[in-house]
Amino acid sequence: MAFTYLKGQLEDWVAQRERWETRRQFGAEGPNNRRLWVLACMDERLPVDEALGIRCDTPVGGGDAHLFRNAGGIVTDDAIRSAMLTINFFGTREIVVLQHTGCGMLSANAADLEKALRDKGIDVDNVPIDPSLPELKLEKGAFAKWIGMMDDVDLTCIKCVELLRNHPLIPKDVVISGWIWETEFRRLRKPDPNAATRAVTQATAASMKVKGKQPPRWS
Amino acid sequence: MAFTYLKGQLEDWVAQRERWETRRQFGAEGPNNRRLWVLACMDERLPVDEALGIRCDTPVGGGDAHLFRNAGGIVTDDAIRSAMLTINFFGTREIVVLQHTGCGMLSANAADLEKALRDKGIDVDNVPIDPSLPELKLEKGAFAKWIGMMDDVDLTCIKCVELLRNHPLIPKDVVISGWIWETEFRRLRKPDPNAATRAVTQATAASMKVKGKQPPRWS
């Protein structure tokens, strides 16, 4: 007869949850739901889940992607380190770079920021840039460049994709794409190298009233 | 009489939205909603909004915090850089460090990871750790340490808070606290230095079946 015991159902239920809880112990056999790593800006006005149509930082039903966020959503050594881990060891197969208009990284010139810190009495040439890793060293005079300010978010996004595509720690068969979220319009678009044909006003440092060119990192 | 023209109402409405869109241009006068910076792991099972009771990566109504996420939710130079920016230039006054049990950073020994990469033919001593910033250099032999694997998530969290408290780029009046999200139980708790009194099984590398001690970074 078709009678079903509760016992078996409970056993399945408990096993499924346990597998989810411990999936990281299975390495490449326990990937996130969409085998995806996202590199995004830390800005509070950038809703990654809405922008990409995924569920990541979501109370119920999430788990789609490893979500890396820093100031700018740019490629840094930390981003390389994190991408290297998820791609080589946790089954991830795709990278999405997500930056946005109106970014704080467009809102000032790095040289001015460096000066402001010096004015507060901070010796920027000798701060420990990674206090737990003294083996990581920044050359003297590179502090402003290290800050990573942008002149143009579209160009920065395009460059970040390129840097990831060519990095020895990222296998060649990983699918990589870059996207711009327009903060002003809640709309996703491809990065456009031609500023003249873009809709957005806050896509350049100039549009944000920044004078002077940034230190040479992104352009 | 109490008659209200629509014109004034529309003017207010448009002005508010414009202010929100451009708030980053106002520097410290245009902070995020809770003047908060969060340092969290990039794991897909860590719902930051739910864990902290904030609204950050949320389609509607978010904007509470700048949200930095990397592999581990650990202090790196990128984290220092991002925190420095939001705190010194965008009005942020508080830092929350959020790590979680069952973290991938507990799931392997960094030395084994390094070996696995070498076995793929990657020359880990000479990879550009930040391809856009050659001025950032990692000493030979520090690659495994740079990966940042942990032995114990509670100890790592406590150490991260300490590193931030003592960093010259973080003013002393910033409020800093560290927290552990128990992935297995969807529950937040304070980090507990005593492994014996913790509830969670996946809080140590040993609990995740990792043999050997990690390179000396977190312990």
Add this chain to the structure above:
Amino acid sequence: MAFTYLKGQLEDWVAQRERWETRRQFGAEGPNNRRLWVLACMDERLPVDEALGIRCDTPVGGGDAHLFRNAGGIVTDDAIRSAMLTINFFGTREIVVLQHTGCGMLSANAADLEKALRDKGIDVDNVPIDPSLPELKLEKGAFAKWIGMMDDVDLTCIKCVELLRNHPLIPKDVVISGWIWETEFRRLRKPDPNAATRAVTQATAASMKVKGKQPPRWS
């Protein structure tokens, strides 16, 4: 295997939205959803979407029709102009004329309105009827007729359909129909030339206590 990259999904998504945003640039290849042009009264008690079962002035999910509304929902040169554009150049194939009972155009005699304006000191014979188009001229003495008041909404609706059917700027294969919304009963019906068999009290100027016959435009 059936694994799907997010990249392709995002590309489709962005393309669809862009097509919708720019559909007017495609002329007849970018019609509205129902290839429909509606001529309706501007009265605040006439819910066009409910009356016709379409979604036009709707926050989410609309886009069914080009919706022309003026005082009366009558054929004017502006209506001819607008219909000409949508039908000849934007792919529209059908016209619906929607008028309603209790219309303000039934509520007074145009001669009285003209007199009221003159009493305010307005020289109605010399007002610029279209201030941006001096080439459009109204013969002296035609002001009251130009106002367009009705004696009978059903007869007016029938006449409007007829005028559109016979207009050289409207191709003969456009489907045209006229309808009356009964404001009092929230009910749609066909126009009925016989006032005696209509249910509605406010379908004629007489029923709205207007004395005298209107200038000869609609009857």
Add this chain to the structure above:
Amino acid sequence: MAFTYLKGQLEDWVAQRERWETRRQFGAEGPNNRRLWVLACMDERLPVDEALGIRCDTPVGGGDAHLFRNAGGIVTDDAIRSAMLTINFFGTREIVVLQHTGCGMLSANAADLEKALRDKGIDVDNVPIDPSLPELKLEKGAFAKWIGMMDDVDLTCIKCVELLRNHPLIPKDVVISGWIWETEFRRLRKPDPNAATRAVTQATAASMKVKGKQPPRWS
């Protein structure tokens, strides 16, 4: 005692509904809910209620404004006629002009449209521009201008507000304002005379790939 008979309640109920049904018979004593007249484009992608935060073409609870819509949302003789009626005779006190980006009126040159009609065999110099009002005459050669195509939606909106402000049939104490709905971004903004500082790509005929200047009506 506080006992209430149903009879009185039903009498009130019926009286309120009857008043609403017949409010147009009360002239200036029976205005719409917000004493408002809106001049908007007939485009199917322009949700007037959402854009202005009013309830007008709404199944339940509407009735806020008289809603005039034509091709472009521009000032025409029909618009003047309709505004004159609601303001002088139905208690309206405010005007809102609502145009939008990506408008069909930006999508072609009027001269090309005129030619296309002629190519279909239509004698545009002799079409009855208002078949029920032969007293309304358009000078020969003005057909393309009559079509009302725009070069720039912001400038057109600004000009429309000006034309209404200075029209003898619109009393000076009526409050008038103009607004642009950005179709691409579902966002309302003030019209901006400087195209260079606007976000929107489809705000000009040039941005919609139209060659040549429009007949001189709006610029």
Add this chain to the structure above:
Amino acid sequence: MAFTYLKGQLEDWVAQRERWETRRQFGAEGPNNRRLWVLACMDERLPVDEALGIRCDTPVGGGDAHLFRNAGGIVTDDAIRSAMLTINFFGTREIVVLQHTGCGMLSANAADLEKALRDKGIDVDNVPIDPSLPELKLEKGAFAKWIGMMDDVDLTCIKCVELLRNHPLIPKDVVISGWIWETEFRRLRKPDPNAATRAVTQATAASMKVKGKQPPRWS
């Protein structure tokens, strides 16, 4: 202290329900919610609760009125009996008579109905009109009148109110009113003795294509 025992709460709860269940045993001390008796037609298109804004035949939350319904919603000996009971013995203080347009009682001439029954072989002069009450007798020849067909629903409603007002079994201080529900328009209105000023088409037997005058009961 403010601690509350469950026991008392349960006792109240049970007492309230018991009172509701047995309220009829309390006579005038246990009236229905609105102390109301409604006389309405049995037609399936007459929603009494919606029409009067009460809750009577409602799964949850009803209990507002005693609801008498018969063919026509007319005064009969059964209606008098039922009204007499609720008013004299169950605390009711108000009567509402509710009839409707498009009523079946307008749809035929009673003489034709009588004939149709005779044609089926029924001896209408000798049927037991109330099989449990032989003491109730109908004079020979009164069968068609007993059927109660109407010529005009408004006049019938007005007459029913009058008959109730003057009946010796109904005290003079009972509030009585009559109403017409317009089936076609889902709208309540007062009965109007003047057919010429009514909106409704189906308010008379003539409007329902009935020939000849009804037996003299309602007019």
Add this chain to the structure above:
Amino acid sequence: MAFTYLKGQLEDWVAQRERWETRRQFGAEGPNNRRLWVLACMDERLPVDEALGIRCDTPVGGGDAHLFRNAGGIVTDDAIRSAMLTINFFGTREIVVLQHTGCGMLSANAADLEKALRDKGIDVDNVPIDPSLPELKLEKGAFAKWIGMMDDVDLTCIKCVELLRNHPLIPKDVVISGWIWETEFRRLRKPDPNAATRAVTQATAASMKVKGKQPPRWS
């Protein structure tokens, strides 16, 4: 091609509504939805729609049955008249009798009621039992019996079904059934002639503390 004009859709829509509005003019060809006539008590605690699982007195979606309600839900001459009409002339094929426990008709002895009316000065032997139909006469002394009080609701319900089954105005192929709604338990059940096996306390006049036997109508 599969393009649909709105015109045809609107014509169907209007035709369907008109048919519903006028269905009574079609006699047996325009029955109610379930071809059902319900005889129910007028008690405010008897929710007919819930009890029978039909939709009759329902704002939206009703129309299942002709719903006759009087004091007791008993067979009277009015019930016979109404049933005769719906069954012989409006296409009805089924009858449901619905009575309920805790009925007011069980709550007193008719003789006491008669006395109470006499005590108020009412000459019950000479009241016009149907003021519009003097041809309907009640024998002197039958007033208390005419009131129709019950001793036992189950027996009354059974008897009512029997009276309808045997009545010459009700064709033999009409399906008839009787039911009891237990007011105390919101539960439907078949009438049970054996009071001893019934659950309900308020099913008899005795259970409602009535002394003496009722005038002989139902038992």
Add this chain to the structure above:
Amino acid sequence: MAFTYLKGQLEDWVAQRERWETRRQFGAEGPNNRRLWVLACMDERLPVDEALGIRCDTPVGGGDAHLFRNAGGIVTDDAIRSAMLTINFFGTREIVVLQHTGCGMLSANAADLEKALRDKGIDVDNVPIDPSLPELKLEKGAFAKWIGMMDDVDLTCIKCVELLRNHPLIPKDVVISGWIWETEFRRLRKPDPNAATRAVTQATAASMKVKGKQPPRWS
């Protein structure tokens, strides 16, 4: 200024949950929400939360009472043990006994059950009645009585309340009450010692077709 740090809020949040999780460690200082102990039958048709209006076995928001359930909801040594614990050591102040009609304990004679077990070869005189507590002994011949079948649920409930009121392990100031849930009617009532005045048919073993009197435990 009124700025609030997130840190303090998170600390409160975590502390509240920890208190709830460990409340049993606080003895009488950590009672359940309503300081209540319920003794109820284990029947699957007895919804304790609904019957008592509490939230106990509820996914979200429960915690009102300690809920003891056995076959019958009767006083046993296990019930005494459990009540003793919650009342003397966990802060409980009230007892509710909840039994129900249609109970399985009414559905058979214990002597027949005993015989059925013997027929299966079970030596009922020598089964270990509590296999973990050999110190608990049942006298030979008392097996049928131990089963605890009832003759009358109301009398049993009343007796259970009495036994608890007089038990030395239950302090005198504990509030105790007994209730019957009528399974047939989803209704709570007080136990009624007089079977003749009860509504329910299944309140006695006789009503459930049981022949013979039960072993003398409850009557």
Add this chain to the structure above:
Amino acid sequence: MAFTYLKGQLEDWVAQRERWETRRQFGAEGPNNRRLWVLACMDERLPVDEALGIRCDTPVGGGDAHLFRNAGGIVTDDAIRSAMLTINFFGTREIVVLQHTGCGMLSANAADLEKALRDKGIDVDNVPIDPSLPELKLEKGAFAKWIGMMDDVDLTCIKCVELLRNHPLIPKDVVISGWIWETEFRRLRKPDPNAATRAVTQATAASMKVKGKQPPRWS
């Protein structure tokens, strides 16, 4: 034709409900929905329905299991009695034992509880452990053991399953399993005999700060 009479539908409806109400009278032919008996703790923080995914103590749609609950959810003579009844006489085929962390039975030493009762003046050696069943006797000195406190909930749960599996009143083909609900984490798990590999802190008396070993019942 496909016409359906209401009568048959009502008959089915009433029959189904009556069967449910009286199912206990059918013995093994009238089992609960899942043929299940649950032995669970009475703790207010143990939501049995949520924990097991069944519907038992649920206002709507329940009826899945007989639910026995006592202090601890342990095997007692009352549990044996109740299980014996449902399994041998009411068609039950499966047993689930459900205990939980943070249980009050772990929170104190039984010897201390016994002493506390003696200190209140209670003669624990002579209390009637089952006041309605004097034939049930507890040996002197066994009182503390009878209380049933645990040292370790996992071991207790495992032992309870074993006791039920080997009990002569429980047939060998009944499926039996034991489960632990982690109160702290709202999570179900299998009991784990090895305390070192369990996640939960409150799984032992020691973890709840109890000193000394319990009387020898569970370990």
